[in-house]
Amino acid sequence: MSASVAVGLIGAGWIGRFHGESVALRISGTRLVAVADPAPGAAASLIERVSPDARAYTDALELITDPTVEAVLISTPASTHTDLVVAAAEAGKHVFCEKPMALTLEDADRAIGACAANNVALQVGFNRRFAADFTAAHDVITAGGIGTPQLLRSLTRDPGITADVASRVKPWTIFNETLIHDFDALLWLNPGARVVEVFAQADALIHPQYKEQGYLDTSMVQLRFDNGALASAEANFQATYGYDVRGEVFGSGGMVSAGEVTRTAMRHYSSPGVLADTPRVNIELFHDAYVAQLVHFADCILSGRAPSVDGLDARNALEIALAAKESVETGLPVSLLAVPQ
Structure with a gap:
């Protein structure tokens, strides 16, 4: 792994755009290498502004299987979170997921289990902690x-x-x-x-x-x-x-x-x-807390430490x-x- 983390962003809505800007422009330890959003032009529009060399996808699973992506940042509607966390984990990608990570305890356990089984970091976006x-x-x-x-x-x-x-x-x-x-x-x-x-x-x-x-x-x-x-x-x-x-x-x-x-x-x-x-x-x-949580995520990946706010916190x-x-x-x-x- 390089000195910075290659991040793929899934979801280019308003919070996704902010996270994408942070990954590309505000944080030295991350690079935005791909963006996926099903809305026509949404991924390309963000990429054009902040990371022209990144790849645009309409299918999140294509981004997840992109071999250059080391970590996935999920900022899609809540009902999609668990399946994307599991897919990313099974592809060996570290995961940052916006809250809620899941909408049922069964799905929360599924997400936690997938990340543990595949030895990838899982951080959830509870920004007040930062x-x-x-x-x-x-x-x-x-x-x-x-x-x-x-x-x-x-x-x-x-x-x-x-x-x-x-x-x-x-x-x-x-x-x-x-x-x-x-x-x-x-x-x-x-x-x-x-x-x-x-x-x-x-x-x-x-x-x-x-x-x-x-x-x-x-x-x-x-x-x-x-x-x-x-x-x-x-x-x-x-x-x-x-x-x-x-x-x-x-x-x-x-x-x-x-x-x-x-x-x-x-x-x-x-x-x-x-x-x-x-x-x-x-x-x-x-603003600063949203950026700081992604700095923490990147630092955890680069250092091998576990994130301080994880899937169990999301479950609780x-x-x-x-x-x-x-x-x-x-x-x-x-x-x-x-x-x-």
Whole structure:
């Protein structure tokens, strides 16, 4: 293997384009050698901008079997993730997969098993672990700086969703693709503990006309850990002021918090009031974290180390997401005590 990793990108949508740009232009340890997307011209358009010598495919499996590709970056719709992870692993390619890695625990186990059997690295895109403030909070907690975690909170608020987009949102997206970030963050910020009970409430408050088809835009989830800690995770798709992600852990010896609703400390004081530099999308708020997670992926491949956020982490967060779905459906708390880790 060379001093840089030859990466093939599968999926040239908005997040895929950002990852492709990072691989090609922002990270010294990676090269973008191929892009696959079924949409006519999507792969070629990205390649033309950032890596003119890369190859364009419409078939992901052709990219996976390309002998020059050493690692595969998957940023396709969630329902395709597991099969692509397995195909890449069986072809001997290292895998970075956007969350969720799978939509069932059986598929999560299939993805984990394929990567283990073929001795390839598997990293999942939980970018908050690579944000400087969240990393600092985690380091304080693991060093004993707040004592034993007792109360935890994590939230995600997206800056608006149109009726057209809401009509196309897959059922349970709020748990599987939004709050799954919060579930992972809460597990990470309570090291060594596992969730034993989940109680969730959710509704369609912004576009109620789509609730019958499974659309939900507002949720509050309560978690109980086996070390006694209690946590809440909340999400909403109508933060009119901008993209908002925060976390907090209160412990027996103190508290840490992470997350800001602005990119900088700049404030503009004028006649309309006080204005701040508020990001509208996640790749603005978490720009550096999105890049840092791919730097970590490349470093792990080049050094032979295991990624710090892997398939088991993805499975653990998915387990909570699936329990939240069940809780909404039944109106009751869901116990995870019987689920093996």
